[in-house]
Amino acid sequence: MNKQQFDVLADILGLSATNKDAVHRVMFDGEDGDAVAADNVTRMRRADAAIRAAYVVHSPMEFRVTVGHRDTHRMPGTLQLSVGDIVRLVGHSTERWIPVRVTALPDSPAGYYHGVIVEQLVKTSKFQAGNGVRFSEDQVMTEAPRASSRRRRTVFL
Numbered sequence: 001m002n003k004q005q006f007d008v009l010a011d012i013l014g015l016s017a018t019n020k021d022a023v024h025r026v027m028f029d030g031e032d033g034d035a036v037a038a039d040n041v042t043r044m045r046r047a048d049a050a051i052r053a054a055y056v057v058h059s060p061m062e063f064r065v066t067v068g069h070r071d072t073h074r075m076p077g078t079l080q081l082s083v084g085d086i087v088r089l090v091g092h093s094t095e096r097w098i099p100v101r102v103t104a105l106p107d108s109p110a111g112y113y114h115g116v117i118v119e120q121l122v123k124t125s126k127f128q129a130g131n132g133v134r135f136s137e138d139q140v141m142t143e144a145p146r147a148s149s150r151r152r153r154t155v156f157l
Contacts, residue, residue, distance in 0.1 A: 001027070001048055009044055009051075049130045053103075053116050057132035060112055063098075063139045064090040079137050081105070086118060088141040089133065094122045097141055100133050112136055 001009070006027070010020045022037040023044060033041070081087065081102050088097040098121065104114035112134040120129045 001044075003028075005048070006044075009047055013040075013043060013047060015040060049116075052128070052130035053132045055132075056128075056130075057134060058117075058127065060135050060139065062092055063133075063135055064092055064095075065136075065138050066090060066141050067138045079140060081113060081137065081140070087115070087135075089135055089139055090141060091125065091127055094125050094127070096122050096125075098125075098127050098133075100135070 006024065010023065015023065019036065019040055022033050023040045025031040026033040026037050026041050027044070083102055083105060085102045087100050087102060089100055090097050099118040100115040101118050102113055102115045106112055113136070115133045115135065117127055117129050117131045117133060120127060
């Protein structure tokens with residue numbers, strides 16, 4: 001959360017100037033706060049997560065398809081996901097995997113799963129923790145990324 005987001009959220013929650021300053025010190029400066037500040041920090045984080053999940057939703061077009069109809073290790077449609085499962089998607093913009101918790105299953109076989117990003121692994125990525133996500137089953141990575149099996153030759157000049 002940046003300063004502007006903090007200010008807007010504090011205004012939405014109706015925090016007084018005193019409470020806003022106390023919460024800011026706890027969240028941004030790492031200071032210890034009293035029980036009221038701790039309660040307001042919890043309220044701010046919950047509200048931030050709810051707003052992000054509802055209003056910031058990344059579409060399936062932002063993620064790489066990781067399995068196709070020619071793959072022999074896993075055919076599309078064979079992966080069974082449940083609400084609460086943590087899956088990995090690969091973002092086109094970062095080419096890094098993104099952990100996502102499944103929050104809703106598709107209504108039809110051709111529909112999309114809904115999820116929430118659990119952790120932001122790439123610091124400058126637009127895929128922030130708490131953002132909503134829509135994805136299909138064939139975009140889910142089931143195995144960890146492997147290093148290239150091709151050996152590089154070192155040439156000494």
